[in-house]
Amino acid sequence: MSEIKKIKNLKEFSTSADRFEGANLLCPGCAHSIIVREILNATNDPMIMSAATGCLEVCTAVYPYTSWDNSWIHIGFENSSTAIAGAEAMYKARKRKGKLPDSCEGKSPKFVAFGGDGATYDIGFQWISGCFERGHDMMYVCLDNEVYANTGGQRSSSTPIGASTVTSPAGRVSYGEKMMKKDMLGIMAAHGAPYVAQVAPNKWKDMIKKIQKGFQTEGPVFINAMSACTTEWKFAPDDTIAISDLATDSLVFPLYEIENGTKLTITYRPKNKVPVRDYLGAQGRFKHLFKPQYEYLIDEWQKMVDERWEYLQRREEASV
């Protein structure tokens, strides 16, 4: 096991040499790259990464440029997880047989797969499930922006109820997305994964702690990272962190972790809880909810978020 990078405060953290390069083609103000930077800077070990088709992949590897300073592969929409699982299995096998090249001596590479919420919640779900069942020593990071942003904003099973997307548009007869957001973290925890956690880029300290814990964990780790999407959530690019703050402080996106499939710990409790109305009101995709005929949905949203928070707290208390 390698040494954990010591990150006491932000000043110390800022001495990290970034391994993710600028001039990628992500939108200005995209949270994807904030998350990727925080994850890559959380360790000094070599990283072997993959990305499923999605914003992150198409924007960081546009010919003739790559934005990654470590090994990185893109293969398909569904199999970023299995690609990394294969690399990890190969690494283990060669290590066992003593066939690793000399340059790998004394290093402990980290295997990380990235995927958007489309690649995680829908298309790559079966593959991820397989990886977790086989117990590869890898980390899967879902960059959850609650929509298929790369292809123009279609709904995914991560899209929350009431959001207007191009395939679930809001209008005279519909309030937008009708289905609830899938509880992916619960599903991954149910695989008996040693560690699953929900993170947000604005709470960087919480995020680094969880990522480092994930790297230290033997076995598959699932990280669900909230990624505010300036284009599809429809807010100004400079508001990315403010929107993320609203999401974590209104508990729409609670930050917690589950160890060994059962032990749930809430890692962030907002000092001042913000009403969900503020979170919804800050984004264009929810703007129709403020029309009189759909306003009842805001109260339902609040009720839903409160119930979820209540449930998480009860689970933490009972630690089951």
Added chain:
Amino acid sequence: MKYLGWDELIPGAILFSFKEELDKDASYILPEDRPYAETNSHEAYVGDWRVLKPVYNRDICIDCQFCWIYCPDVSIISRDKKMIGVDYDHCKGCGICVEVCPTNPKSLLMFEERIPNEEALAKWPEKE
């Protein structure tokens, strides 16, 4: 740079980040010391995406590094725990650094692209 044709690319379309093999991992080498290959997006330019540019005022900055951590484009240059400046080749002008800046007045502000930085610094607002 010369773009390779479809029949000249290495099968699997491999792009190299560095010109030569590094003797240690990139996380131990500062960007200015790295032998970037011309296929690394570090060598590319997205400065023309900007409408407004962030201008940095060293006199007010407290080196909290909020701008460094929240910059999506690796455009805030920090060395030895100090904020040095903005990388205008890679900054897309999103304005997050200005939003998260905690000082009063802010030590980063958005100005129009055509205004020279010295002129911008001269009309910096006073403390509120």
